[in-house]
Amino acid sequence: MSDLEQTLSIIKPDAVQRNLDLQIKEIFVNNGFKIVREKKIQITKSEAEQFYKVHETKPFYSDLCNYLSSGPIVVMILEKNGAVLANREIMGATNPSEAKEGTIRKKFGISIDKNSVHGSDSVENAKIEINFFFKD
Numbered sequence: 492m493s494d495l496e497q498t499l500s501i502i503k504p505d506a507v508q509r510n511l512d513l514q515i516k517e518i519f520v521n522n523g524f525k526i527v528r529e530k531k532i533q534i535t536k537s538e539a540e541q542f543y544k545v546h547e548t549k550p551f552y553s554d555l556c557n558y559l560s561s562g563p564i565v566v567m568i569l570e571k572n573g574a575v576l577a578n579r580e581i582m583g584a585t586n587p588s589e590a591k592e593g594t595i596r597k598k599f600g601i602s603i604d605k606n607s608v609h610g611s612d613s614v615e616n617a618k619i620e621i622n623f624f625f626k627d
């Protein structure tokens with residue numbers, strides 16, 4: 492049995508704008524995740540740049556940060572045994588056209604940039620990302 496973990500999930504602007512946040516949260520809950528904390532916020536471009544700093548050398552960095560700050564997002568702490576990997580699995584591949592049937596990105600993603608959800612990629616990064624949005 493894997494360890495109880497927490498991971499950071501973000502419902503991105505394209506999904507919030509289409510009112511998909513409840514449906515996406517339901518998918519997490521139905522897959523055994525506990526939503527420990529959640530808030531709907533809009534971040535600034537400079538906050539998005541900090542959050543996605545790991546991608547700062549990538550050609551898509553500026554567009555990505557403009558996009559994440561373009562409208563409301565829902566940020567959540569999800570908890571479950573093996574939550575980091577389990578979330579990556581239920582999210583699906585970065586490019587929705589490559590995501591498996593039944594995943595969130597396959598279901599709701601529009602394109603590689605408007606792919607509806609973010610999820611931490613390791614336990615270590617999950618801690619950093621959770622602390623970024625939920626400092627107290």
Ligand code: UDP
Nearest residue numbers: 551555584585603604605606608609610612
């Ligand atoms: N992204 C993009 N173009 C690319 C690759 C990534 O716009 O060619 C965006 C996409 O929204 C993705 C985010 O940058 O979710 C972060 O990229 P990463 O490779 O970390 O993918 P993820 O971990 O979100 O699957």
Ligand code: MG
Nearest residue numbers: 609610611612
């Ligand atoms: Mg990533």
